[in-house]
Amino acid sequence: MAYREIDMNLSAETLAIQKEVRKFAMDVMRPVGIELDQMANPADASAPESPVWSVFKGARDLDLHLNSIPEAYGGIAESMDPMTSFLIAETMGYGDAGLAISLGASAMPFGFAAMFAPFVPELEQMVRDYVADEKGEMVGCWAITEPEHGGDWSLGKDDPKCGPSVTGELKGDEYIVNGEKAAWVSNGTIATHAVLHVGLDASRGMAGTGLAIIPLDLPGITRGKPLDKLGQRSLNQGSIIFQDARIPKQYMVIQPVENAIADMGELILAGANGGMSITFAGLAKAAYDEAFNYAQQRVQGGVSIFEHKNIKLDLFKMFTRVEAARANSRRMALYNAAQQTKGEMPSGAHAVAAKCLSTETATWVASKAIQIFGGNGLAKEYPVEKMFRDARAAMIEDGVNETLGLAAAEYL
Numbered sequence: 001m002a003y004r005e006i007d008m009n010l011s012a013e014t015l016a017i018q019k020e021v022r023k024f025a026m027d028v029m030r031p032v033g034i035e036l037d038q039m040a041n042p043a044d045a046s047a048p049e050s051p052v053w054s055v056f057k058g059a060r061d062l063d064l065h066l067n068s069i070p071e072a073y074g075g076i077a078e079s080m081d082p083m084t085s086f087l088i089a090e091t092m093g094y095g096d097a098g099l100a101i102s103l104g105a106s107a108m109p110f111g112f113a114a115m116f117a118p119f120v121p122e123l124e125q126m127v128r129d130y131v132a133d134e135k136g137e138m139v140g141c142w143a144i145t146e147p148e149h150g151g152d153w154s155l156g157k158d159d160p161k162c163g164p165s166v167t168g169e170l171k172g173d174e175y176i177v178n179g180e181k182a183a184w185v186s187n188g189t190i191a192t193h194a195v196l197h198v199g200l201d202a203s204r205g206m207a208g209t210g211l212a213i214i215p216l217d218l219p220g221i222t223r224g225k226p227l228d229k230l231g232q233r234s235l236n237q238g239s240i241i242f243q244d245a246r247i248p249k250q251y252m253v254i255q256p257v258e259n260a261i262a263d264m265g266e267l268i269l270a271g272a273n274g275g276m277s278i279t280f281a282g283l284a285k286a287a288y289d290e291a292f293n294y295a296q297q298r299v300q301g302g303v304s305i306f307e308h309k310n311i312k313l314d315l316f317k318m319f320t321r322v323e324a325a326r327a328n329s330r331r332m333a334l335y336n337a338a339q340q341t342k343g344e345m346p347s348g349a350h351a352v353a354a355k356c357l358s359t360e361t362a363t364w365v366a367s368k369a370i371q372i373f374g375g376n377g378l379a380k381e382y383p384v385e386k387m388f389r390d391a392r393a394a395m396i397e398d399g400v401n402e403t404l405g406l407a408a409a410e411y412l
């Protein structure tokens, strides 16, 4: 029996979009994700001949990059209803979570650039170029983590002893930027543009951070090697190094004045963690579906293993948690979208709660799926061991769940 969906109020248009995205997720993202995962050398996964580029191009063919861009610049943000947006993200997480994160991170600088485009002509041009980029050549990233500062970004405050290592100094019309962003930056070695967190006022520690939206071909910027890692191997990651890099001052859109970076931080925390929660609710459902289908086919003791009560009950417990994660992330996403439409702050606490619930659910469900597959669960020939590795990485991604929880507790 097919998984019963109980949202009764989806429009015909939403269902049609979901069907199209599901085809992309299953025909392109899933097989490409497996191929990238199995490449021994991560550099091959981002080489010009890598299949990863068919994912960026495929997303452009579906106009998915227009979802967060306002109509004034050629996007469709105003007409994209939040439920459709949710289902697109969940379906892509179902296809391949690492690639879904890659596409999500890629959109980030351009979504931010659109916010500041009315005041900065260069950013307006950046957004217009992105809208027109049919080949998927403009790739974004969010560069915040540094080799010396991970959890500090969620927990660090106005303390001069703990400030960013990537720092900038205004000289004339340019910031001179030095330091390194960690090898964990998603799309780090393939990105053409970045949202960059830069220390501008050392006396205020993390609160002295400014935010820049930059092209990455500016003088003085180089990249590290693609990172080799356990999970989400389909997601390119690598460091970005600044050596007397020259950033034109109009790209520094947030200055460390009063609570500017803290407010922007809550907005980013809510957006990034909200996206994570939806993606990994999708992965949890994918792992459940694999286990359910396998349990129907595998025969032991003369019957399908689904007929054994332990397996049946495990599947029911998995189903219960998958539905809880999906419902919770959906509720959070709809609320936060409504807040932003009204020009009000989204709820960071709800977004972090949903991220923690979805990523922990996905890890637990994928681990149970391995158990239901028995020995086959450990074999690369079957999809669940990769799903488990991908889910496990998510409990550290965009903030370790524990440090995120400590930060979000402050909003309660």
Ligand SMILES: Cc1cc2nc3c(=O)[nH]c(=O)nc-3n(C[C@H](O)[C@H](O)[C@H](O)COP(=O)(O)OP(=O)(O)OC[C@H]3O[C@@H](n4cnc5c(N)ncnc54)[C@H](O)[C@@H]3O)c2cc1C
Binding pocket: 105, 141, 142, 143, 144, 145, 146, 147, 149, 150, 151, 152, 155, 184, 185, 186, 187, 232, 393, 394, 396, 397, 398, 399, 400, 402, 403
């Ligand atoms: C798949 C993936 C994708 C990512 N994508 C990006 C990206 O796009 N851009 C980007 O910039 N970064 C990205 N990251 C980096 C990620 O945000 C960091 O790995 C994360 O914030 C943790 O930092 P860290 O690895 O330095 O761990 P640390 O901060 O060193 O933490 C190590 C341990 O110590 C604990 N800890 C740390 N500080 C405290 C404290 N003050 N109080 C209590 N406990 C503490 C943590 O909970 C953790 O268990 C990504 C990471 C992953 C895994």
